[in-house]
Amino acid sequence: MMTSFFDQFASPYLLGIPLILVAMLLPWLLFPAPTSRWINNRLITVQTWLTGRFTNQLMTPLNFSGHKWALLFASLMVFLITINLLGLLPYTFTPTTQLSLNMGFAVPLWLATVIIGMKNQPTIALGHLLPEGTPIPLIPALIIIETISLFIRPLALGVRLTANLTAGHLLIQLIATAVFVLLPMMPAVAILTASVLFLLTLLEVAVAMIQAYVFILLLSLYLQENI
């Protein structure tokens, strides 16, 4: 049976249950609900502090009517960051490497921001299609370009997350295979490659967090334009 490096992105089944289901339910287990006690346990305290700071920082540029999105953004951020980081553990499966999942997040949320903009302030929303101060001959071309860039936003959101995580995982697997194969032949080169692998893993941890953050940040920017 031919195996390839892309096999790590196929969700395996055990007893008919796909691993992607377990991987997607795991963040729910890792974030217990705060109780009504005055002081919660350490895990909940740390998590609520982080989530509170993040939501505060995200909601600062939005006006008051945008604050209804706070729960959605905070929970999506926690979900994405947990899934990305858990995917870096050995043998685990990362659901966000599946384009279907990321597009499932990107398209409805982007569409919601566009529809809100068109419903509440259609003039301003359409006005975004033409930047201020463009020379008159350029106007038709620019409107077409801006419309295309508007419609490409959900695609870019989804593909950005997928591509970053997929590329990271592939690189880790490739370089790890290289280290493994080089070890009996040229140990010095293998140690060098192993240090590259270590640095790459650190990068992947950062990328996992940053990509989740960028996803939410861009959505909040799209919301700011349209709210």
Added chain:
Amino acid sequence: MADKAVSLAEKKLMDVKLGQLPAWLGTRDFTPNGVVRGIRGGYERYYNKYINVKKGGIGGIAMFLVGYVVLSYAWEYDHIKHDRWRKYH
């Protein structure tokens, strides 16, 4: 003095003798509701023993994550076993 006789259904798993295991499994509730209650009960026991404590450390989460890694390995074993002594990867 002999302990009070406890029926098989009421015993915890650790108290069941190996020969009684199939019979004990027969008394458990495997309906969807029962499975959900079982998972929730297991989660609550783990949470209250290792995480919801005054000075919970990294051990509670670390054990959970190691268990997740082991579970993922078991899930992917059918695929990974081909990698063991391959000549070309």
